Amino acid sequence: MVMPKRYAVAFLKRSRRILREFVPERLHVTSLPHRLHLRREGATEGLVDISVNLPACWASATDDEKALLRRYLPVKRPAASPEDCAIAKVSASVQWRMPNKRGDAMIRAYRARSIAQGRSQADTDLRIERIIDYADAVQAGACFPPIILYVDGRHLIMLDGARRALAHLLADCSNIDAIVAMPTMCLGETPHRLARPT
Structure with a gap:
């Protein structure tokens, strides 16, 4: 018995979706979009979108970065x-x-998203106070470690x-320093060079 064409197409689409979800590390960097966006997972990720352009040069992680x-x-x-x-230092949007x-x-x-995800009211209020303090520091010109x-x-x-x-957004700052880590198997034999740390 031969499978009808519409069922075969639906099966292929479903298979590709499952592969994308469960085998993401097999993607090659040349098949990735030029600009990557943040996946919606936590309390912050639902409010904020962070995007980066994939750089041309990647470096092996130093001991501090591996830690x-x-x-x-x-x-x-x-x-x-x-x-x-592999590691790249970029400016994220x-x-x-x-x-x-x-x-x-x-x-x-x-506050609503944090409490819905099981964080206590006291812990959420403490985090919000910290975010507001960070936003004041960003407006004053303070430097923070990269995300x-x-x-x-x-x-x-x-x-x-x-x-x-979140503090950068509260301070109306749309750029933030970031360290991006990518599995080295995604780099493969591409123009994206992997440099050794000096």
């Missing part, structure tokens, strides 16, 4: 190995996902720096 990845990567992507990541871009609306939405992003398939995952990203 950062060992600290944050197992929480969000346990299967990923910090030892097999930060934008609101919300239609209402006022600071007080963001704080209300962040840490991980290329997971065709999206970015924020490993560290959610409060700093």
Whole structure:
């Protein structure tokens, strides 16, 4: 018995979607879009969109960067190995996902999303105070450590720096320093060069 064409097409589309979800590390960097956006996963990611342009040069992770990845990567992507990541330092673009871009609306939405995800009221209030303090520091010209992003398939995952990203938006600053980590198997034999740290 032969499968009708419409069922075969639906089966192929479903198979591709499953492969994209469960085998993201097999993607080659040349098949990735030029600009990657943040995947919506946590309280912050639903409010903020962070996008980066993929750079031409990637470097092997230094010991300090590997230590950062060992600290944050197992929480969000346990299967990923910090030892097999290439690193790039970029300037990321930060934008609101919300239609209402006022600071007080963001704080209300962040509080509601945090509590809905199981964070306590006291912890949420403490985080909001920290975000407001960070925003004041950004407006005063303070430098913060870069946020840490991980290329997971065709999206970015924020490993560290959610409060700093929100603080930059509260301070009307649309650019933030970022460290982007990508599995080295995605680089392959491409023009994206992998340099050794000096």
